[in-house]
Amino acid sequence: MTAPAPATSTREWWRGAIIYQIYPRSFADSNGDGIGDLPGIIQRLDHVASLGLDGIWLSPFFTSPMADFGYDVADYRDVDPIFGTLADFDALVGRAHELRLKVLIDQVYAHSSDRHPWFQASRTDRTNPHADWYVWADAKPEGSPPNNWQAVFGGPAWTWDARRGQYYMHNFLPEQPQLNVRHPAVQDALMAVAQFWLDRGVDGFRLDAINFAMHDPALTDNPPAPAGKRSRPFDFQLHLHNQSHPDILPFLERLRALTDRYGATFTVAEVGGRHPEPEMHAFTAGTRRLHSAYGFNFLYAKPLTPALVRDALAEWPDEPGAGWPSWAFENHDAARAISRWAEPQHRAAFARLKLLLLMCLRGNLFLYQGEELGLTQVDIPFEALRDPEAIANWPLTLSRDGARTPMPWRGDPGCHAGFSTAPPWLPIGEDHLALAVDRQNGDPHSLLNLTRRLIAFRQASEALRVGDVTMLTATDSLLAFERSAGDETLLCVFNLAAEPAEWLPAHPAHWRAVETGGVVEGWRFGGYAGLIAERF
Template sequence: MSNDGVSSVSEWWQGAVIYQIYPRSFCDSNGDGVGDLNGITSKLDYVASLGVDGIWVSPFFKSPMHDFGYDVADFRDVDPVFGTLEDFDRLLAKAHSLGLKVVIDQVYSHASMDCEWFQESKKDKNGDKADWFVWADAKPDGSPPNNWQSVFAGPAWTWSAARKQYYLHNFLSEQPDLNLHNPAVQEELLSVARFWLDRGVDGFRLDATNFYMHDPELRDNPPYKNGNAVRPFDMQDQIYNQSHPDIEKFLTRLRTLMDGYGAKFTVAEVGGRRSLEEMAAYTKGNQLLHTAYSFIFLEEEELTVPGIRGAIEDWDRAADSWPSWTFSNHDRRRVVSRWKRSRPAEAFAKAMNALLLSLKGTIFIYQGEELGLPQADVPYDRLVDPEAIKNWPETLGRDGCRTPMPWSCEGAGGGWPAETWLPFDAAHFPLAVNAQEEDPASTLAFTRDLLALRKAHPALVTGEINFLDVPEPVIAFTRTLGNETLLCVFNLGEEQVAWTCPITPQKFLLGIGGVESAHQNRLPVCGGFIASV
């Protein structure tokens, strides 16, 4: 082990760039307006041409789609809207033939109310699956067992007339929480993992990892002062409904299983106020997960030097493991809309891709970020996201980052053959793939150049990161591996700034935002560079 807590020999995922695909919105192969597995397969040559190392495919499992795949009814099958298991096998084979790793979601904190496990659990308090979910009696007055609130607003408990008890759901009422305190549930989930590993997947992204286990005593959560709270969930300190210490024991079992399959990869999604502490706990040593990412960049409303630098340095202080970073995903507003402010959109999109791809860690790029897509505007009557509908208009939900990928700027369909499950935003058509493929100055072309540069310089992949103390709003850091040191400089402000380099660059490698030299004394808005020193 090296002094940064990772193996001195890099694993494939250390410094890898993984492209996130949201299946419903990536590519439609059969004309029903919903993306599918065969659509993904048809576009894998495009994905490989970007220069990424792998793909993360969001859930495609059988589901009633109350939460669009994160409510799983059958953990070992493909939902017909996406295709078949054979279609997935073809996707996997094609990806591997192109040198792409395939990471898929695993949702272990909850299932769908349509899942056979829940149906059995609901009907019989004494059956084989009676304790596969979290059940509790009502209080004497008929109210829920405690004060826990769901992420999507409202109590985290729903009454079942069939069982005459409440069941726990940290998310939608259609997503009952699995009881991972039950060894039989753990065995079943490990069997699910084995099913997909046997098919040849290269790793798992573990959804809502810190929600895997709750306090068995069902104690009330204490209040939490939050002047910006939109949901009751935000008014509690989530001590007891999640983050139980025994989560680590289950993760150890999962890691042991995966290690038996060779070079597999695990990344945890961890949100909440204690995310840094929990990510460090879930990735410590060599018996738990490989890495984790939080919502720290996804939930930041402003782009600042302390925000970027603080997140990186906080991880290095707290965790003895490899970090992961992303600026956008299927759950949060796209970075161009969230952080742009007065900056020019195209230049800002390029700068953010350059900044992200310069950081130390495993990098996740959400589909469309290579095009610089802004958040789509989805009218209320076309919303489908349950979070958006419940909390409208205070929160705009997730639909705006999930609209279909624009493959073509020609015609009304964006390259899709039918009316789509979410509408296209007209602002996305000029940014379509076919338009940017023809433009050597496009965000797409620039992102390909970035990824090629990253591959050509190992210091950008696995090198150490060290920040320089330079005046804000400039952020500057070095990436060092062996004898190679690269200097990365970015103007994060909304105005041009004066700049004096504190170290002498040797070779100019990449200009950002019109910068043509590492020695110029002013950095334009969205300007920066990467140079060797």
């Protein structure tokens, strides 16, 4: 494959960018305690840079009791000792910038840890300066919680606190009390947190569960959800009142105004839910809110179908004032896509097709650590689970732990895959050693080297990075669309099934294949095969 010549562009760096997600606990351990850390990330940043992408996103590394592995923040302005120090973070940012990698970090604004000094003060009584920094409510006359809201991880979204004589709200774990983000002082404190990290050189933020930041202040009961598969009480409700309140929008505008003062920053929202697109569009509309948003279109999808891709892309038309999407097939909250979407005998071929498809989507792309290696979901036995959601819902959910296992740097079984000199915090996948970085680096036909080639191709293509998309077909198995910008038009065709398929464009003689995945003979596509063709 020959990548197109780089085009001159005045676009923002983030538009169409590819961001590599690093889950610090599982990336690289520098001090032999079995847990990844910031110095370990620094030692392995050359690998990330070698992929040719635009930046990294670091999952939380802040001070935390780790009830939810960092998403319960006890100090927003410091590094947890298991990960290192602020000096280590500064060194990481410096090294990333030397390698021309932007640095995004998580910001968790909807809730804190129950160990945070703000909450410790808030729970003491109803009159202290932090009394209203969290969401408190009186019990019903018979002592039950204020309403019927359920927490994502199971059970009521309310926990009784005898010191206050009230319930406090938590959309996730009881150890993650809900911040009262409507409160002006809370907003000021969160803006100060953002400014603290911007001053340290970060290039943007991924906003965790930001649609949970505000709720209906009347605490109206949620209505029941239609019947369907349910493994959690949370699934029994339509979440009309405990999240997604319109008052979130001015807060996002305030955050965007702050980040704009620092120049070329990037803000992206995580938005979960049954139908997140209206919120995603609202969060990214115009030029005063966030730059982008992503949902769980692909992260929680069981099969990958042409219709799924078609419908997801259709939600983001290229229109004035419309937001800009971001896409992820994998992350730390979802089972590995290769295990969700392909049978074991097809996974090698599917991994290549999946990567080819991802690089052709209009929007920003998130690549999760190990995705470039084709890592599979690891089956973690119950006694080894660490994820509170998996423990609560076992065995009815594929645990998040199975996607958080250590990065395999070396295929040597005697060295914990090169991740650590000690037994790691989660077991290494039995099949991951054969997929290790050192084994794939020297193989020109490996998935790792295909990742590098495809990223280089996308980076040099205005059509793939920022061009528009025209859907041509989406059958039960076959997906085809065009990407175009200026004089460049590319045809992208994918067979998402194990059986061969045929498809012809309107003028087949006008196309020349520049990249294929799997067996492609003319316009006949083998199982899990695809191509990118250029118009000539």
